[in-house]
Amino acid sequence: MRTLLFITLSLGVLHAGEPLRVAIYDGPGSAGKGIPRMTELLSGRPDFTVTKLPPAAIPQLSVKDHDIIIFTGGSGSKQAAAIKDEGVAAVSQFVESGGGYVGICAGAYLACSNFKWGTKIIDARTVSSKWMRGTGDVQMVLTEEGKAILGHKADEVTVRYANGPIMMPFGQADVPDMKPLAYFNTEISRNGSPVGIMTGAPAIAVGEFGKGRVVAISPHPEQTAGLDEMVRNAVRWSGKREPITANPVP
Numbered sequence: 521m522r523t524l525l526f527i528t529l530s531l532g533v534l535h536a537g538e539p540l541r542v543a544i545y546d547g548p549g550s551a552g553k554g555i556p557r558m559t560e561l562l563s564g565r566p567d568f569t570v571t572k573l574p575p576a577a578i579p580q581l582s583v584k585d586h587d588i589i590i591f592t593g594g595s596g597s598k599q600a601a602a603i604k605d606e607g608v609a610a611v612s613q614f615v616e617s618g619g620g621y622v623g624i625c626a627g628a629y630l631a632c633s634n635f636k637w638g639t640k641i642i643d644a645r646t647v648s649s650k651w652m653r654g655t656g657d658v659q660m661v662l663t664e665e666g667k668a669i670l671g672h673k674a675d676e677v678t679v680r681y682a683n684g685p686i687m688m689p690f691g692q693a694d695v696p697d698m699k700p701l702a703y704f705n706t707e708i709s710r711n712g713s714p715v716g717i718m719t720g721a722p723a724i725a726v727g728e729f730g731k732g733r734v735v736a737i738s739p740h741p742e743q744t745a746g747l748d749e750m751v752r753n754a755v756r757w758s759g760k761r762e763p764i765t766a767n768p769v770p
Contacts, residue, residue: 539569540620540759543586545627546572549599552682554592554624557742561751568755578607581614587759588620591627593682593740599630600637612639616730620758625684628736633690642727642734643698645690647717654710655682658739660723666701669726671753671763679723679747681708684738686721698727698736726757733758 542562546555555572562568571586581589589611591599600608611630615621621641623631632638634645658681667673689697700722707718727734735754741747753763 539565539567540755540761541571541585541587542568542590542755542759543571543573543581543588544590544592545575545578545599545603547575547599548602549595549597549626550592551594553743554594554740558590558592558624558751561742561748562755567761568752575602575604575607578603579610581607581610581619583614583617583619586614586619588622588755589614590622590755591624591630592742593625593627596626596629596632597635597637599626600635608637608639612641612729615639615641615732615734618731620732620755620760621729621734622737622755622758623735624737624742625682625740628687628738629685631734631736632685632687633692633695640692640695641729641732642725642736643690643692643695644685644687644722644725644727644736647686647688647721648714650711650713651683651685652711653681653683653686653713653718654708655680656708657681658708658718659705660702660739661705662702663700665699666724669701669753669757669763670724670750671765672747672750673765676705677747678744680740680744681738682740684740685736686718687725687736687738688721696728698722698725700725704738724754733760
């Protein structure tokens, strides 16, 4: 069998043969297509193994058993309520100990630092409490670092959006600044939500927490045609692995 080699982006450490052990939270607060789509995107591949974890398993989350935890869309506060304070603390400890975290929509809310129920693992806060902005397709522009990490060479892409967080820096002294990989270039602002705060705000941001890496994704690339490898690369980055280029420019 061919041996697979992976190289971390920042440390230059080789990982041979072992797939990333990905856990996906599967319980209250996660809804819609997020869990089945992430399971579909990562399963049956040589570089990932996938395990679904119910709320009761989250307090025992450990880097001994998993490399990455993923929280998908739904409700961040309901996810936090389901895993309880012990689970929230365990997720933070997991990342601090070197685990990777990928939060999509609700999972990005859960990662933020301005909610008392949040894991506070990325130096980001939400701009407005009026989160029900609406759903639809929006445009996002990738930074150069975003293109490198996500393996996607197009400057601008269309992505599905469904009430994801509008993020800005929180200013935690003990947590490194978040780094935007993509910015919203258009916006949705229905239901009395503030106009003008979405365009130019980070759509995808990454950060470090202790020894681990965090990816906070506001929209839904996992539910957008043509962005499958971008999502896998976000997971790879959280696990300190080399990206795979999805659409090389001729």
